[in-house]
Amino acid sequence: MENNLTYSxxxxxxxxxxxxxxxxxxxxxxxxxxxNYLKEHRPTLYNSLLLSEKLYPHLLEIDRTANSRIERMMPELMKSAGVTESLKAADPMRWVGLMNNLKAQAxxxxxxxxIYN
Incomplete structure (x- = not known):
């Protein structure tokens, strides 16, 4: 078995x-x-992805997917909670509170x- 690694x-x-x-x-x-989740709870998978140089593309894909899903979920959650632009104009503090709750839910x-799967 040939080893192409160099050592110091x-x-x-x-x-x-x-x-x-x-x-x-x-x-x-x-x-x-x-x-952080992979490093702490799935070290074998983390090391495997790291050594095969697939970790960074995996993390970028997770990040992109998570952001796009949150962007898709927020309008649906806003509609179901009754958060509208008129509420934003009438009661801004209530609107901010509802938006924060919806963001946390998403x-x-x-x-x-x-992330934790």
């Missing part, structure tokens, strides 16, 4: 020279949350389905 001596040990390609796109909130769904 470190005391009595040889440490493999592993590098990860630079990632051009910044990762968002949900990608970072997924990374995020809770996303976390359960995408």
């Amino acid at each position: 001596p470190n005391g009595d040990y040889l440490i493999p020279d592993l590098t990860i390609a630079e990632q051009p796109e910044a990762m968002g909130k949900y990608g970072r949350m997924r990374k 995020e809770e769904t996303i976390l359960a389905e995408l």
Whole structure:
């Protein structure tokens, strides 16, 4: 079996020279949350994705999917809760409170389905 890895001596040990390609796109909130979850609760999957250089694309996909699902869910939740522009003009504080609750509800769904799964 041929090994194409190079090693650097470190005391009595040889440490493999592993590098990860630079990632051009910044990762968002949900990608970072997924990374922390994988690192803490699914270390085997995390290491497998990391060593095969599939971790970063996976995290970007999770981040994009989570953001798009929240954008799709919010109008539906607003409609079912009766949050309208007229409410925003009439009672802004109530509107802000309802919007925060709806955002938290959408995020809770996303976390359960995408991040912690």
